[in-house]
Amino acid sequence: MTVVVLAAPTVPVLLAGLWWVVCAVPLAFIDAQVHRLPNVITMPAAAGVFVLLTIGAAVTDRWEPLLSATICAAVATAVFVSTGLVLGRRGMGLGDAKLILSMTALLGWWGWGAAFGAVFLGLLGAGFVGVVLLASGRMRRGDHIPMGPFFVAGAVVMLALLA
Template identity: 80%
Template sequence: MTIVVLAAPTIPVLLAGLLWAGCAVPLVFIDAQVHRLPNVLTLPAAAGVFALLAVDAAVTGQWEHVISAAICAAVATTVFVSMGLVLGSRGLGLGDAKLILSVTALLGWWGWGAAFGAVFLGFLVAGLVGVALLATGRARRGAHIPMGPFFIAGAVVMLALMA
């Protein structure tokens, strides 16, 4: 939570980050345990982030930030939903797509680089963990790894870099 406070330049962006973090913390544990990202947390996180970023734009008059956030979120979510639909159970779940909506909206406020960086870091660390699990025999090829914790960790790292 401290990272969100340090990264946020305005009160509405701070509130957006805190709302997102409040939903992200339980999502990490839920996804790690049951491989699900429930709508009751992912959808309010996304709606709240968008609403608070819109408030920030209305107050500051800097609409380019919320437009950037919306475009980042739309592009990333479209890619994730498409991957989920095309690959089915072999790919990302739709819960991951709903999580990415809030992750890329929040980080998209800082720009494409921050949003892309969070997603990239999530995939990178998940891949490294997957390789380590395979190498140690703790997982077999085709095992499912919950991606939510990795995307959330990537977002936290990017927020720390923005601070």
């Protein structure tokens, strides 16, 4: 939570970041346990982030960051949904796409680099852990890694870099 406080330029953006963290931390633990990102948390996370960022844009009368956040979230979510639909069980799940929606909306406030940097860091972390698990024999080819914890970690690292 400290990184959100340090990175946020305004109170509504701070509240959006805190709301996302409050939703994302349980999602990371749930995904790690049962490989699911439930709608009951992912959808309110996205709605809350968008509402609070919209309030932030209205308060500051700066709509460009909100437009950036919306476009980042739309593009990233479309890519993840498309990948999930095309690859089926071999690709990302739709829960991951819903987590990406709120995550890239929040980080998109700071621009494309922050939003897609967080996604990249999450994918990089998951790839590294996957290689280590494969090399150690704790995982076999075709096994699934829960991506939620890695995306949340990537977002937190990116927020720390922004702070």
